[in-house]
Amino acid sequence: MPRYIHHSRPNGAAISRPSPSVEDNQQIGDSSDGYDETQEKLQMIRVKFLRVVQRLGQTPQNVVVTQVLYRLGLAEGLKRGASANRAFSSDRASAIAEELEAAGQEDLDFTCNILVLGKTGVGKSATINSIFDESKSATNAFQPATCKVREILGTIHGIKVRVVDTPGLMPSSADQRRNKNIILSIKKFIKKSSPDIVLYFDRLDVQSRDYSDLPLLKLVTETFGAAIWFNTIVVLTHAASAPPDGANGSPLSYEMFVAQRSHIVQHSIRQAAGDMRLMNPVSLVENHSACRRNREGQRVLPNGQVWKPQLLLLCLSSKVLAEANALLKLQDNTPGKPLGLRTRAPPLPFLLSSLLQSRAQLKAPDEDGEDIDSDIDLEDLSDTEVEDEYDRLPPFKYLTKSELSELTKEEREAYYDEKYNREKLYQKKQWKEELKRRKNMKKKSDSAKPDSDKPKQNPEEEDDGQPEPEAVPMPDMTMPQTFDSDNPTYRYRYLDTPSQWLVRPVLDTNGWDHDTGYDGVNVERMFVIKNKIPASVSGQLTKDKKEANFQMECAASVKHGEHQATLASFDVQSVGRGLAYTLRSETKFSNFKGNKTAGGLSFTYLGNTLATGMKLEDSLKVGKRLKFVVNGGAMMGRGDVAYGGSLEATLRDKDYPVGQMLTTLGLSVMNWHGDLAIGGNLQSQFAVGRKWKVVTRANLNNRRSGQISIRTSSSEQLQIALIGLIPIIRSLIRGRLSEPPYST
Incomplete structure (x- = not known):
């Protein structure tokens, strides 16, 4: 007996919304005055499901029934909030269902479409005959009996059931071409009416510990898409077989036998689907005529379970939850799309958050002058600021390790404090010299423009016509024979290669030891197009035991004058088993001193869906320490829109x-x-x-x-x-x- 039921339907099958019967409308309409139409329809779904449960001979205390009713209530609460009116409870629905069933078992306006898949000879056709209690499909114990895809219609306890019977698939890798032709014919057949649930058949008594069925399962995934496994129930036939012997020579218990075989099939499906969190429900089936029966003539398994109503309950439960999802619009259940062609809705909030993040404009490695992304205004730097605080300090003597050992604790702390302050002042001096150099280069660049008639302000900066001297590396200093902390001349050596590609490992930030924390590789390169357009190419590949992630980006930045620049990029990254392609553009310009504005557009293609977005960002600098950034945007895809924005204040x-x-x-x-x-x-x-x-x-x-x-x-x-x-x-x-x- 299955202990759980999985009803996650991210790419659920097409669902035809049923219309309630007259008696359902009458009974529910009398008790739903003052409630909206959505609550009434959801209550109709509860009543219909409980009527199905009674006809299958099950009780509301059944574990599957309890989970379905709980999920219906949970879905309603998530959709309508914690304060939603709960007058339409399960108890009320159960009372209405009992009253309607007592009046008579007429046919319900309820249809379930089932697709049957599996290897040849596992008992698909025999199970179909057992479900309908009549010979609907031919069977043969020695050769495949189903040669083409065909539709089987029938009524079970007043419930219309449509089964798509398919030819058996071959487990051998040499028969992949035949299997692909069969799967393509199935895909073409179900375009007319997409199934609500898929039954994947295998045998309980056939042991396959080497995952030999994985190529077949991957072929099914490639043809239909990973969505097929989110709507699948695993059916294990020959469930009355005796368990094999265990490691100690004694037979396994029946529960352990079923658990081991179920785990192998489920793990193979998870590997084929690429989602290790997937957990398909398992149903046991026995079609042999010698199978034990109860007083009602129903086949009973060795664990005492009557398998037929349990299998039907799993199928109909999935259909009921799909109807509720479509009613509450929790997921995409657009009718008319065949199984496997349905695409998951793009994660609009995630895409919008990525769009709203500020991105710096590219800058060539040898480019000097003011950067549009820099918060430092070079005009604020005074040319007369020559003397620095570091230059006014008295001389300082660095002590050796032996000299430090002779100092007291207070003197040693005073020495380290003085050294720390001097190092900080020296860094400040270097930073100011770098800013001054950039300002001078900016003046040179402005004076070199053809339309500039401004004379050079500093005569010392005039070009004397002589070429600039070429930088030559200094020879290495003589290093000591051993490591000596008192000798400051020791330097670590490294190899300088002519390659312009920067290759480095990706570290696990949560690890203590970075030497063992590598989980990927990152490759980057910066270059210049036509000597004026900086561009970059970067890629990253990370891999762990469960999944691999890939990302690649190509970007280029074009300047429109001194205070405007546009960044364009094309990004490819893995999302699950698919790839997301993003084309992004962002233009940034300066309005006045301390204020900059940026606008951007984004186009993302993910799973046959195009998501477009736009953003607007403005930053304001107050003084030299305080900065405000505000942005907002929207992302649209498949008729859905996500809005977002942020406000950020930075004090440095x-x-x-x-x-x-x-x-x-x-x-x-x-x-x-x-x-x-x-x-x-x-x-x-x-x-x-x-x-x-x-x-x-x-x-x-x-x-x-x-x-x-x-x-x-x-x-x-x-x-x-x-x-x-x-x-x-x-x-x-x-x-x-x-x-x-x-x-x-």
């Missing part, structure tokens, strides 16, 4: 980027399907003394869920090691406390 150190203090406060809003998501986040990084650096992050959303994280780094390796012992000791204590007491 007065000596940034030399100073490490940086605080960011953000607020984001996302609206999709009427569901408003509001989130706030705070991030701050600062230094504690000269040894510690701290990064804190905190976020909270309107659903009262959030996260707080604190990351610290220190130059004291012993302190880092002691911090790393805290979670280890904590886990050991928890494990010791959770152990059961020993008994004698």
Whole structure:
């Protein structure tokens, strides 16, 4: 007996919405005054399902029935909110169903379309005959009996059932061409009417531990798409067979026998579908005439289960949940599309979040001057600012290790503080010199323009007609024979290759040891097109034990004058088993000092669906430390729209980027399907003394869920090691406390 039922239908089959019967309308209409039409229709679905349950001889306490009723209520609550009126309860629906069934068992306006797939000789046709209790399909114990795809119609307990019987598939890899022709003929046949559920047949008594059926399952996935497995029930025939012997020579229990065989088939399907979270329900079937029967003449399995009503209940339960999904519009259930051609709705909120992220314009490696993405205004740098604070400091003597050992603790701390302050001032001096160099290069570039009639402000910068000297690397200094911390002349050696490609590993950020944290490779290259258009090509491949991810991007940036630039990129990345192709363009321009505006467009092709989006962004700099960024946009696809935006304020150190203090406060809003998501986040990084650096992050959303994280780094390796012992000791204590007491 299956212990669960999987009703996830991301690419559900086409569903024809049934119209309620007259008696259903009358009974429910009398008790639903004041409620909207959606609640009434959902209650009709409950009543119809409970009537089906009674006709199959099952009770509302059946595990499958309980799960279906629970999911119907959960879906209604998710759609209409926690405060939705629950007057249409399952108890009321059960009472109405009993009353209608007591009046008479007329035919229900309920149809279930079933597609049968499986290897040849596993008992597909025999199961169809058992379901209808009559010979609907020819069977043969020695050769395939079904030679072409055909439709079988019948009525079971007043329920219209349509079964598509198919020829058996061959497990051998040499018969893949024959299998492909059969599968293509099935795909063509079901275009007229897409099935609600798929039954995949295999035998319980045939052991295949080497996953030899995987090529066949992958062929089915390639032809129909991975969506077929989200609507599939695994049917294991010959379920009355005796279990084989176990490792110790004694026969396995029947439950263990079924569990092992079910696991093998389910794992093969998960590998073929590319989704290890998939869990298909399993139904056991026995069609042999010698199978034990109960008083009603129904076949009973060795575990006491009557398999026929249980199989029908699984099929009809899936159809009921699909009708509820279509009614509440929780998923795409557009009628008329055959199984496997239906595409999953694109993740519009994810695509919109990616579009709203700011992207820097490309800059050539040898390009100098002001950058449009830079928050530093070169005009604010004074030409008269020659003397720096670092130059006014008195001389400083660096002490050796032996000299430091002679100092007291207070003197050693004072020495390290003075050294730290001098290094920080030296970095600040270098940064100012770099900005001054960029400003001078910008002046040279402006004066070299043909339409510029401004004289050069600095005569020393005039070109004397002599070519610039070529940079020549200095010879290596003589290195000591051994590592010596007191000798500052030692340098690490490296190889400089002429290749322009930058190849580096992708590290696992959660790992302690980066040497063993590699999980991918990243390749990048920057080049210039026609000596004026910077472009880049990058790619990344990551692989772990379960899945592999691929991403590649080609981008180019074109400048329109001094204060305008456009970035265009084409991105390809893996999404599940498919690829998403994104064409993106973003134009950024400066309005006035401290204010910049950007607008962008995005086109994403994913799963035969085109999603388009647009955004608008504006940034305002207040002084030298405070910056505000506000953006908003929308993403559209398949008649659906997602809206979003964010507001971000950043406060940085007065000596940034030399100073490490940086605080960011953000607020984001996302609206999709009427569901408003509001989130706030705070991030701050600062230094504690000269040894510690701290990064804190905190976020909270309107659903009262959030996260707080604190990351610290220190130059004291012993302190880092002691911090790393805290979670280890904590886990050991928890494990010791959770152990059961020993008994004698």
